Amino acid sequence: MNTSPLSLFLPCAAGVEGLLADEVARICGDSAQQVRAARGGVTLSAGWPAVMRLNLHSRLTQRVLLQLMVRPYRSEQDLYEAAAAVRWEDWFGPRQSFKIELTAQHSPLKSLNFAALKVKDAVADRFREQRGSRPDVDTQRPDARIFVHLTAESVTLYIDTSGEPLFKRGWRADKGDAPLKETLAAAMIAASGWDARTPLYDPCCGSGTIAIEAAQIACGIAPGSLRRFGFEQLLPHQAAEWAALKQEALAARHAPTAPVFGSDVSHRMVDFAQRNAQRAGVADAVQLRGGDALQRMPPTEVPGVMLLNPPYGERIEAGGVAGAQRGGREQAQVEGGSGDFFAQLAAHWKKHYAGWTAWVLSPDAKLPTRMRLKESRRIPMWNGPIECRLLRFDMVAGSARRREGGAGDAAPGA
Ligand SMILES: C[S@@+](CC[C@H](N)C(=O)[O-])C[C@H]1O[C@@H](n2cnc3c(N)ncnc32)[C@H](O)[C@@H]1O
Numbered sequence: 001m002n003t004s005p006l007s008l009f010l011p012c013a014a015g016v017e018g019l020l021a022d023e024v025a026r027i028c029g030d031s032a033q034q035v036r037a038a039r040g041g042v043t044l045s046a047g048w049p050a051v052m053r054l055n056l057h058s059r060l061t062q063r064v065l066l067q068l069m070v071r072p073y074r075s076e077q078d079l080y081e082a083a084a085a086v087r088w089e090d091w092f093g094p095r096q097s098f099k100i101e102l103t104a105q106h107s108p109l110k111s112l113n114f115a116a117l118k119v120k121d122a123v124a125d126r127f128r129e130q131r132g133s134r135p136d137v138d139t140q141r142p143d144a145r146i147f148v149h150l151t152a153e154s155v156t157l158y159i160d161t162s163g164e165p166l167f168k169r170g171w172r173a174d175k176g177d178a179p180l181k182e183t184l185a186a187a188m189i190a191a192s193g194w195d196a197r198t199p200l201y202d203p204c205c206g207s208g209t210i211a212i213e214a215a216q217i218a219c220g221i222a223p224g225s226l227r228r229f230g231f232e233q234l235l236p237h238q239a240a241e242w243a244a245l246k247q248e249a250l251a252a253r254h255a256p257t258a259p260v261f262g263s264d265v266s267h268r269m270v271d272f273a274q275r276n277a278q279r280a281g282v283a284d285a286v287q288l289r290g291g292d293a294l295q296r297m298p299p300t301e302v303p304g305v306m307l308l309n310p311p312y313g314e315r316i317e318a319g320g321v322a323g324a325q326r327g328g329r330e331q332a333q334v335e336g337g338s339g340d341f342f343a344q345l346a347a348h349w350k351k352h353y354a355g356w357t358a359w360v361l362s363p364d365a366k367l368p369t370r371m372r373l374k375e376s377r378r379i380p381m382w383n384g385p386i387e388c389r390l391l392r393f394d395m396v397a398g399s400a401r402r403r404e405g406g407a408g409d410a411a412p413g414a
Contacts, residue, residue, distance in 0.1 A: 199304030205262030208273025292320030
């Protein structure tokens with residue numbers, strides 16, 4: 001097995017870099033060196049065993065990339081020469097297929113398609129020279145994926161070890177209109193500092209992403225245990241070591257350390273979430289129910305953590321009581337968004353959820369004003385292209401009556 005240090009780059013959503021660096025350190029221990037949060041990801045130096053371990057255990061990264069070359073460029077010909085100098089034949093063979101994925105920031109080149117074509121030609125030509133034949137391109141199900149990243153001045157070439165992006169855990173076959181990526185749900189859980197000992201509840205759970213991620217954590221289930229990875233097709237792959245690592249992960253599963261709950265006003269969604277939980281191996285570790293977040297009482301006597309991405313009013317409107325007030329439909333599509341919903345939700349929490357901490361992911365900068373609550377933390381996070389914040393609200397025990405209707409109810413500046 002190749003144990004010499006490899007330069008790895010683990011891309012993640014903006015805002016998640018610090019959490020990912022902590023996760024990498026936890027997963028790899030001493031086997032990773034120079035773990036650094038960079039822009040849009042984490043860099044580190046580690047061996048092949050860490051590559052397998054990170055793919056299997058990371059909840060936060062989108063993929064695990066091996067950096068093979070970085071050098072300055074100015075033209076397409078420079079890209080060709082850079083790609084032709086990489087020993088691709090160490091990673092895959094001429095009978096396998098490959099694909100080029102190219103991203104760029106401020107590249108001076110006119111056509112990124114042409115740039116990708118030049119890299120493809122360089123890889124093919126190198127194989128012809130070194131091995132006498134060349135691998136085919138397959139854009140759908142390639143054996144090997146080559147990632148090219150261009151900045152204004154430099155090109156970086158990577159071989160991907162993940163294959164399908166890591167947010168595809170393999171359990172979410174059923175989803176609604178606005179599902180959260182599993183990696184972002186995991187980032188919300190990590191940012192909240194949930195310790196997997198106190199109860200966790202998502203009252204707008206949709207297809208169950210947050211609750212299922214949390215239940216897997218509570219049960220010690222590795223996020224990648226249901227899927228396959230790109231590295232299994234690469235030449236350095238060692239099946240016996242990989243089988244042992246998977247076995248170790250299987251043996252680490254345990255009974256849940258904390259209760260996890262989810263509910264949604266849409267019974268169809270609860271049904272989806274239940275089926276997803278089953279596939280994820282946590283059907284017994286998460287309790288899923290139908291019900292309006294404006295009416296549901298705490299699922300446990302012991303206060304815990306609420307974690308949710310509620311209906312934004314863009315793809316999904318608030319349903320239940322708030323929806324009915326606006327037109328009597330389960331998912332009313334009316335002007336004015338979900339404003340009333342949030343005021344009512346805050347009032348319900350103040351009254352019934354004393355002692356709980358609520359973490360809400362929202363693109364709405366005015367959400368605290370609408371809820372008449374002052375957030376105690378505000379963490380920037382991107383939900384795909386949507387700029388959001390994860391807001392923490394502390395439902396202080398005993399403060400509900402004092403606050404209701406009083407001046408102390410309003411967020412400063414509201
Ligand atoms: C943005 S989606 C949540 C997506 C979820 N995190 C997932 O990954 O599938 C918002 C969810 O809130 C639900 N919802 C809308 N109004 C609600 C209400 N009054 N009470 C509870 N859930 C509600 C919708 O049915 C939808 O599933």
